Amino acid sequence: MTIGIIGGGATGLLFSWYLSRQNPLKIFVRTNNQAEKINDNGITLYKAKEPWTSKSMTASSSYEGLEDCGVILIMVKQYHLSGILPILSKLPKEIPLVFLQNGLGHLDDVNELPNENILLGTIEHGCQRIDSDSVRHNGTGLTRIAPLKGDVVRLKSILKDYDEDFPISFGDSWKQILYKKLIVNAAINPLTAVLNVPNGSLVDNPYFKKLLHSILEEIIPLFPEVDEKEMMQNVVGICESTKENRSSMLKDIEAGRKTEIDAIMGYCLKQGELLGHQMAFSRLIYEMVKGKEVEQGG
Amino acid sequence: MTIGIIGGGATGLLFSWYLSRQNPLKIFVRTNNQAEKINDNGITLYKAKEPWTSKSMTASSSYEGLEDCGVILIMVKQYHLSGILPILSKLPKEIPLVFLQNGLGHLDDVNELPNENILLGTIEHGCQRIDSDSVRHNGTGLTRIAPLKGDVVRLKSILKDYDEDFPISFGDSWKQILYKKLIVNAAINPLTAVLNVPNGSLVDNPYFKKLLHSILEEIIPLFPEVDEKEMMQNVVGICESTKENRSSMLKDIEAGRKTEIDAIMGYCLKQGELLGHQMAFSRLIYEMVKGKEVEQGG
Structure with a gap:
């Protein structure tokens, strides 16, 4: 089941690197240049001293193939969401969407999407983008996900079994x-x-x-x-x-x-x-x- | 008539340089080192390109001879006043004292001094201390003086006739x-x-x-x-x-x-x-x- 990640910033690269270890993964970025670099070099993670490169993903600067993803994580800043929501609204309704923005101002718009399972999440990792295809993982933190609409059942079956450097918890209350x-x-x-x-x-x-x-x-x-x-x-x-x-x-x-x-x-x-x-x-x-x-x- | 200036910061040096052009002047500073430097080198003023040195003043790191001044300008920061007020209170009552601090917190204490003429002033010059015996005059501004107690008559007779680079105005309302x-x-x-x-x-x-x-x-x-x-x-x-x-x-x-x-x-x-x-x-x-x-x- 392919995981889709929208956003090539620090967290987008971090999640792509970790999640690509157990699933096929496609990362959607804004520029051709970044897509090409990732397709050529993979994504490199700096943690402790040794950089690790993973090539188990493909990158794209268009939204082609987005509809084939089993789940989509939206990892752009809140102020970039407005351009992406119309595209998400045309996807098959059964694809779970996970929104990982800071703030709450986007929730009304997100709530109007027709998708059955809309999840919200927060990230506690410390990370920093070094380059368009490399990211530094400064500190491990918990990713917390809870449903705004629907449930986390399908998502949980895809995002399970990750290692201790990348813990994910599924909760009931997005408000909390x-x-x-x-x-x-x-x-x-x-x-x-x-x-x-x-x-x-x-x-x-x-x-x-x-x-x-x-x-x-x-x-x-x-x-x-x-x-x-x-x-x-x-x-x-x-x-x-x-x-x-x-x-x-x-x-x-x-x-x-x-x-x-x-x-x-x-x-x-x-x-x-x-x-x-x-x-x-x-x-x-x-x-x-x-x-x-x-x-x-x- | 000797003018006394207490304080060897930017404004103290600036005033000493200008006022020493027409009157004998004594500057009272905190360190021996600064007093020696001024006594050896005079005070140098940087304005436009040409530095000008004046040697028409003496400097002292004690308050010896303070009682012989015809007027005393107090040009230390407000938070340094507390050490100076007891010394001023023992001076002959007819010496006018001019306080040139920012803020108003010191006025109650100043008001209790027995001196007959206590003046308050503000400075609008732009200046910067370069060294303990040199100062940069960035911009000419008005010095405004008004009486808190007594009048400005005696002071006016001493501080008159200065050039356009160093204007002084005497007013009635210290509050304004x-x-x-x-x-x-x-x-x-x-x-x-x-x-x-x-x-x-x-x-x-x-x-x-x-x-x-x-x-x-x-x-x-x-x-x-x-x-x-x-x-x-x-x-x-x-x-x-x-x-x-x-x-x-x-x-x-x-x-x-x-x-x-x-x-x-x-x-x-x-x-x-x-x-x-x-x-x-x-x-x-x-x-x-x-x-x-x-x-x-x-």
């Missing part, structure tokens, strides 16, 4: 997994991007820790399903265990790339408006990141 | 000049220090401009004596006319030095508390600068 991931991202990413510090500074620096708490106090109440105290500890724990890491949003700012601020903080601000919550801190941080995008871009 | 300077500093300095941008970005970048307005909307109402609309335009105008400048607070952060955040924003936050004003944005920016001080220092 997506809300928690969103809160983590909304607290850590924009703040580290604005302050230009690694994750650990948000708990080591007493002033930055105060800011982290201020943000969390605004964000967590947007999601009454999430336990406030437990979530606070969770975020602090993540800052501690990823002390040296520079967040993806900080890296995006440094590289002059578009960030996921709208998918993450923009979504929270909209929720705050709907619920009538005061979001002064979050709004300020949002404006700062948007401004930094403009600054870096030009 | 200090409040306006404080608002400018509170709006521009912390924001540029946090965002790591030159002054111009606060008006060119639409997101940063929004932040500038948010800060001003919190700060200006703390000072009902100041016209809100005029002040807004004033700050925007300063950002435009000093487009390429990096603010003193940004430079302090970059160099790992202590900033004037407590004298500037700390004072505003205290005023806000007294008046019961909501200061969410200002507080966040304050915490960010304090955190950046810790980050750079540690």
